[in-house]
Amino acid sequence: MSVHGPSRHDLLTIGQLADRSGLAASALRYYEKLGLIHATRTTGNQRRYTRGTLRRIAFVRAAQRVGLSLDEAKVALDRLPEHRAPSGAEWDGVAQSWQSRIDEQIAELERLKAKLTGCIGCGCLSLTRCSLYNAADRAGAAGPGARYLLTRDPATGPEPSGATFTG
């Protein structure tokens, strides 16, 4: 693997891996069941992990951060080489797709934030103008009022008469 391959002292027990990864041992067994990580066994059937496993785990945790399920993480992980470092191009593809996921998530949060700011200003007193209200009334909010939808789905329909924000 590296200069002289993994010696016996490069192998981690599940407890050590749990400590270093911050995951519970039970979670590591679960990851193994899903095929996200692999272990060799001692003669007594106990798991031993190489250090590379830490990087696989890091990859999986980062994947979760960008909104992937463990199954999706496995797909991405399976496309990277198992026993050597990924090439720049290999890594690039993964990283790029994650970047855009992250950007989307940030953009969505920014939109929500803008809506919230608007609501502070309006005090949610106006039914036709409150963006939080309009966000919920997917089918209802149309007509002349402003429509700032929280969701991506477009909406059409009749606009009801005014009311106040009743908690």
Place this chain on the structure above:
Amino acid sequence: MSVHGPSRHDLLTIGQLADRSGLAASALRYYEKLGLIHATRTTGNQRRYTRGTLRRIAFVRAAQRVGLSLDEAKVALDRLPEHRAPSGAEWDGVAQSWQSRIDEQIAELERLKAKLTGCIGCGCLSLTRCSLYNAADRAGAAGPGARYLLTRDPATGPEPSGATFTG
């Protein structure tokens, strides 16, 4: 509630509320069981909702967006007045705390993004420098190498000998 109070035509059936809120009727019943929304009943025991319910739902969905559970959303919702519009100050408190939650979430995504960018550059070839690796090795990454942790938890411990990113 507004000019002449809610007339019979201001009352929505659960199906209408489902259509307009984008939630399934089953979800609305679930929300009611949790005390997030309330309904009056017809003589035949069917639910009827006022328009204000749409705003309560909007509030809940927005709360979910900023990472609150439904129970937490209920707490926030219960602090807003039930039958009148919230004052600027009342709304302000809620909105402000959500703003900071959103800002935190954005900041965290930005950090992850920066890490990913760094990894594209390094190709994950260096164990001591790869931030994704160090992110997982919470207890292990110390010594002279750079440590960019993905998580908030600080970490200390010995730094092992080099290796490459084995998928």
Place this chain on the structure above:
DNA sequence: CTGCTACTTGAAGTCGACTTCAAGTCAAGC
């Protein structure tokens, strides 16, 4: 009144990501 769809209920099921449990085995220090 008929027929139809929308509605009612409580209980049970689902999904993802794990955790907990029970009963037994391994590894290592003294």
Place this chain on the structure above:
DNA sequence: GCTTGACTTGAAGTCGACTTCAAGTAGCAG
């Protein structure tokens, strides 16, 4: 060689947020 703590297994449990189901009732058009 004994003790202690870390490890093994499969099965079942948990949690949040709902959905699905079955069997029955309401509301309304014609």
